Amino acid sequence: MNDATTPTRTRPFFGMALVNRLCGWWTALVLAFLYLPLALLIAYSFNASRLNVVWEGFTVRWYREMLANEPLIRALKNSVLIAGVTTILSVVIGTTGAWLLHSYRYRFRRLWEALVFVPIAVPEVIMGIGLLILFTAVAPGINGFLDSAFGAANETRFALGFVTTIIAHVTFCFPLVLVAVQARLADLDPAMEEAALDLGATPLVAFWRVIVPCIMPAIISGALMAFTLSMDEVLVTYFVCGPESKTLPLEIYDNVRKGLNPMLNAISAVFVAATAILVVIAERIRRIGR
Template identity: 45%
Template structure:
């Protein structure tokens, strides 16, 4: 124990402290100034909830938030379903014809810039509308497709790493007792993957909710997501209302992370028989 504490030299502690200050001082200042009554972002006058009340009267922000929430939720579930199958195949079925192409297609969205993905999907939808009449206009569905394409790869990587850690003897025992492979997957494998599925859903939800580039290419009139609204307003100048909105997001994300960690810890204890 003493050796562990001795390894933290003053230089290391100071470096770590500077790093945390660099990361969290801007966030703390943003939260503090969200309770500022002044219209100037960097000039403090007195405590007020003025900008939180202004959020409730901002119809554009509320509509954009609702759209982003619907797309992110749908993208999270679709990405978990598709990414789970993709990750399971990558982990368990490593040798089949075309495995290299399959792996490349699954991991491509991780390395291809979002700008390229957005342009490619935009051209695809334009050509599809020309020849098939769908989509008639870009909106929620086209944004959802783009987000699922991006997020599915992240979920597949998470599930793949978790599947490789599983003990295959448990599934083999179930097969020996007469269970079908499909029943083994849903009854045994999926419960053991619950933590990876929760982590994958949270990551997919966050990536979708926070996306700007793909949404900018795939959105149309009347389908502007919240990040696009925020980006367009910030370009015109800093607004204290954005500080209040960011503070609400920080609070929601913090609560969500704490709840998710507790759920995952409880699931881990149950699996370990604790």
């Protein structure tokens, strides 16, 4: 399209370009706002002072201390595992759920939609205590079943740990994916799925080949939200985790309560840097794969 030749068009197009330019500046500004605390904590992770008050010189002491702190490193590993599994399960449950609720007229559809909404609305302490009561109530039954099924040599025990933590995290994470995907499906052109179906694709193939690529941006943003929430949640996790499945936010919470410790700045910086690098690598792999 050659805008310059038609004067009537230049004005509004100029207007839109200006709007986009302004939005770009705004984005930069908001990003600065978002990164201000991050920049600060990275700076302080190299500060010789124990307190985040004055600059007392450069040091890598906190990084050394962090690496030597076994509970912290273990919590980081736990967290990555829990957030990763949570994200995958949430994406699967949330995306299929959103698509099904979008494309079929289920009986009691409103009720199902309202139920999905409950984990978003319920206060964390209520969810944590509710799940704790549930898990402790069913544990003897499940363990009895495991013992009778696998005999006396059975070592598998149902107790608070990784499984319960992941269950809890998926419960409050998958609705985020569902809501994000549903918003996108709402204005998806139904003709696309129709065309696929008309061309003889089964609904499942149509979903996988046509719908999923179309809603991919929403799936990615839903996955990001799920991962972020799982990496950040403290209170529900407190109630459902066991000693070996303690997550990083919980470990940080326990350590930071009595005032900031630069070691925690250091581990945050490392984690952020590591994930950023991983993402860049993943993007590279994806592009090479094409």
